[in-house]
Amino acid sequence: MEITSIGALADNAGSAVILKGWLTNKRVSKGLLFLVLRDGSGIVQCIVNQRDVSSDSWQAASQATQESALEVAGTVVVDARQTGGVELQAIHVSLIHLTRYYPITPKAHGIEFLMDRRHLWLRSRRQWAVMRVRNRVIMSIHEFFQERGFLQMDAPILTGNAVEGTSTLFEIDYFGQTAYLTQSGQLHGEAMAMAFGKIYTFGPTFRAEKSKTRRHLTEFWMVEPEMAFYDLDMNMELAEDFLIRLAADVVRDCRNELELLGRDIAALERVQKPFPRITYTEAVELLKSDRTMALLDARLKILLGERLSLERERADNKAAYGQAKEWKRRRMDARDIEINTRLDEIAEELRNIPAWRKSAREFEWGSDFGGSDETLLTWHFECPIIVHRYPAAVKAFYMERDPEDERLALGMDVLAHEGFGEIIGGGQRTDNLEFLEKQIAVHNLPREAFEWYLDLRRYGSVPHSGFGLGLERTVFWICGLDHVRESIPFPRMLGRIAP
RNA sequence: UCCUCGGUAGCUCAAUGGUAGAGCAUGCGGCUGUUAACCGCAGGGUUGUAGGUUCGAGUCCUACCCGGGGAGCCA
Incomplete structure (x- = not known):
């Protein structure tokens, strides 16, 4: 068996290969493990069936946590449902390094947290x-x-x-x-x-x-x-x-x-x-024009509409929350966070638009374009x-x-x-x-x-x-x-x- | 430097001035085709810091610290 990179798997359908990489996610079922392996060249799902591997392999795969280093041998199987179009039927799994408490979980994180862990974030x-x-x-x-x-x-x-x-x-x-x-x-x-x-x-x-x-x-x-x-x-x-x-x-x-x-x-x-290609002078005229103001108005309208529908959705969720089943409540909680995040973004843009408008409308020939002015020009x-x-x-x-x-x-x-x-x-x-x-x-x-x-x-x-x-x-x-x-x-x- | 928004569990976020919660992560258990899998149980908190108002503060006020994205400047 040859050591292969995940990126080259599509060319190796049907053959047995060895992969070396890190576990990025794992899904567990009785007698069946789905190891999502990455090696830098790509990502592939490895299926470990308890019936098909030794007890050592099964134990290694069971123990493996997120970002543990693994060696997996298996057969490349074409499966259109998978990213990359292939998956690996494992024959053998061994643990190279067991990771404990990898900080970047498969859920959302804030930017400060991620930036402090940029050396790990790069693996995402x-x-x-x-x-x-x-x-x-x-x-x-x-x-x-x-x-x-x-x-x-x-x-x-x-x-x-x-x-x-x-x-x-x-x-x-x-x-x-x-x-x-x-x-x-x-x-x-x-x-x-x-x-x-x-x-x-x-x-x-x-x-x-x-x-x-x-x-x-x-x-x-x-x-x-x-x-x-x-x-x-x-x-x-x-x-x-x-x-x-x-x-x-x-x-x-x-x-x-x-x-x-x-x-x-x-x-x-x-x-x-x-x-x-437009000259600076033409750009200034375009920036100050009614056409630019119309773009801003249209943007404003879209944002207000989006805000309204998000607020309605949030209110509907709240009303339905009491009677909702447990799993549905969780989905609502998750959606609520999305809605709040987006509403914050909309609020910020709504605060900005009057300033953008003023900057564009009152722009004087001779000064340099600001960030918002450039943005507005490209919208055209x-x-x-x-x-x-x-x-x-x-x-x-x-x-x-x-x-x-x-x-x-x-x-x-x-x-x-x-x-x-x-x-x-x-x-x-x-x-x-x-x-x-x-x-x-x-x-x-x-x-x-x-x-x-x-x-x-x-x-x-x-x-x-x-x-x-x-x-x-x-x-x-x-x-x-x-x-x-x-x-x-x-x-x-x-x-x-x-x- | 200025404007603006924020800081609650390891992480992401809830919580009319009135008993601090959920999901994820972690541990244990269940499930033979999962796609941020799912289901059950458990542990996990000095609500950024220091003052103040109040019978009572995560929530209101003041100052400071830290972060987000905008202005100026630019690729």
């Missing part, structure tokens, strides 16, 4: 699915750029100066000198693009901002392509092709994972060329959108100006649809030495620190562009998660540095 099904999608996205990122002749190069993580001068960075002591953890590899990326044409960096980046939202981490992974001889239009084209590729690869290769996550796959299949479209040509004042100092309007910078953001918001930010960098020198002065940046960067405009300066894609936000969007913290194995965020 949803996390398994998310991490597999993350892996697929990482592979696709490399494939996409490698196929197009990009060189993967690494920017330093320790830097002596802030890239854009505005963000709050993590400060460290570098042999008596102040240094920072990088917030972007872009400036070094530009240098490498001038050396190799098309490059991308892919590594961790750090932001010390005290953001406490579902879209923020203090440590996250970013892929940053940088291309010589690319203007803004070519840049947008690349970003579009890139996202289409990522979505398509995941839809093709991670269907099980997406289904397990309850992701609306059709929404990912709508990620197709061309993405709507069925796939990701590209917003370009922002006011220069809200964008970084190195952005090229729009030759047709000096107030505008040739920057672009890609906003994921369904309200997930910004996942790409980038633009065309200025190739003009005098302009860049002036910008450094205007932004009060230390000129000496940027001398090497100015060199890129002194020797063979060419139009060039690039963008940064946040890996966790991309996984967050593709998986349809509630929070980016689930899209990285060990999230670092405000108030969270362990495990």
Whole structure:
């Protein structure tokens, strides 16, 4: 018998195999045990029939608790009812390690409890699915750029100066000198693009901002392509092709994972060329428009309707509770918790809507979009959108100006649809030495620190562009998660540095 | 930093100012095809902390601590 992984079982129907893994759940009947085994590659149900196994095997299987480590030998049987389409008829079971009191039970847990046990939470099904999608996205990122002749190069993580001068960075002591953890590899990326044409960096980046939202981490992974001889239009084209590729690869290769996550796959299949491209000025008009207000009104109506029907259901349950049978009462109790949780969510959104409305209606040309503004913009479209040509004042100092309007910078953001918001930010960098020198002065940046960067405009300066894609936000969007913290194995965020 | 919601059994949550409960998990028992299986029994509590109001506080008031998600900022 060969040691096989659960993921490969479907190709081994009818043969006898050995599996090594952990017990994720167990169901017991007289003379019959159902062991749900996981090994990282998948999950399979193993049937242990007392009549078919030795008493040692039966005892091992009976004793096994959640997350005990097991070796199971058995025959692979096709059964359409099972996830993965197969189950294992056990011939032999042995206990490798008996677990006592595994803290994460097969019922609901709060986020603080789970985050404190992230090292164990990763074993859970949803996390398994998310991490597999993350892996697929990482592979696709490399494939996409490698196929197009990009060189993967690494920017330093320790830097002596802030890239854009505005963000709050993590400060460290570098042999008596102040240094920072990088917030972007872009400036070094530009240098490498001038050396190799098309490059991308892919590594961790750090932001010390005290953001406490579902879209923020203090440590996250970013892929940053940088291309010589690319203007803004070519840049947008690349970003579009890139996202289409990522979505398509995941839809093709991670269907099980997406289904397990309850992701609306059709929404990912709508990620197709061309993405709507609107200028910042058009976006502002759309945001302030009656059409946006109508979307908010519609949302309000849906929420109020849902609240009413949930409250009715809760009242009906309460009325029926007295006469209900024991098992039915339990079901009502469970449903009551669901209803209360959802009602809390609805209440929060209802509190937010007036603020969203005000922010959108009173938006002034010249400021940057807030989180709710981005969400509202994406509600108007069925796939990701590209917003370009922002006011220069809200964008970084190195952005090229729009030759047709000096107030505008040739920057672009890609906003994921369904309200997930910004996942790409980038633009065309200025190739003009005098302009860049002036910008450094205007932004009060230390000129000496940027001398090497100015060199890129002194020797063979060419139009060039690039963008940064946040890996966790991309996984967050593709998986349809509630929070980016689930899209990285060990999230670092405000108030969270362990495990 | 500000706004907002919350903190009750190991976990998830109930509890008009009036005897603190349920499910899950754990242990024991039952059931030969279960899908977060089901059924029976058992153990399990300083209601975040410190004050206050009250005959009486999980519930009301004040302060603080911790957490959730929003603002600002951003990928």
